[in-house]
Amino acid sequence: MTIKEVSKNTGLTADTLRYYEKIGMIPIIRRDENGIRSYNDSDIRLINFVLRLKRAGMTLEKIIEYVELAKEGDSTAEARKKLLEEQRENIIFRISELKESLDLIDYKIEHYFSCVISDTKEAVENLK
């Protein structure tokens, strides 16, 4: 698979794929005789895995840390599990925060001519 195909499949640009490789978030991809990247299935799986961690809100730095640990083998399983558990707590917190925001927004949409206006209008009055 060429970088263009992978780009199409993953939604990442070719530049981003090269960038992820440069910073060590995905392994160094094998090149063909002309030096052109040739992605295999396991590369694709790793990219998808990494994208899931990213969508879960992990920073690239944490993902790299995770991938580095995975490279080192089974001895790092505990450390990786710990990273995932941290991430789990993180996600749970963010879901609760988003639910709170959703409630607020629903409320604002429903009661559109009360609090939204008064929240901002009052402050704005002071400018006049």
Next chain:
Amino acid sequence: MTIKEVSKNTGLTADTLRYYEKIGMIPIIRRDENGIRSYNDSDIRLINFVLRLKRAGMTLEKIIEYVELAKEGDSTAEARKKLLEEQRENIIFRISELKESLDLIDYKIEHYFSCVISDTKEAVENLK
């Protein structure tokens, strides 16, 4: 209220508060006779409102757009409602994404010695 007190109340640094004012995300705060910012209750309410939008994942740019509309008065109510509805969809999407990630992570934590390893190990093998 001085900038320091507001900083303590909101968790924002004084620099951030000045920055938000500079970019128009909060109104220009009244100064006392010495040119020192003096925040009133409605300023605080607006800051808290803006912070909620931010926690809901709105970009500063969108928040500014919203606040600008609010300044223009009632005629922009529909436009603001639309912004909130967009944001609502956005939050719902992100919650669902996070829930998916949570499921994946829970699964990885449970079955720690199966897929996590195989996802990354296979790709790593190609480096050797």
Next chain:
DNA sequence: TCTTGACTTGGAGTCAACTCCAAGGTGTAT
């Protein structure tokens, strides 16, 4: 009076995560 500490400004610097660019190589289509 002099120091201390909190505030002011405009502007520069930082960080994460890309995104773009110039210069050059290669393979296929006309």
Next chain:
DNA sequence: ATACACCTTGGAGTTGACTCCAAGTCAAGA
């Protein structure tokens, strides 16, 4: 054979959201 599309690299530039800094003002306290 030459144009075209697509790839390579190293490095510079961009964006969003801060964060820090220098130079200066001001008021209260020793």
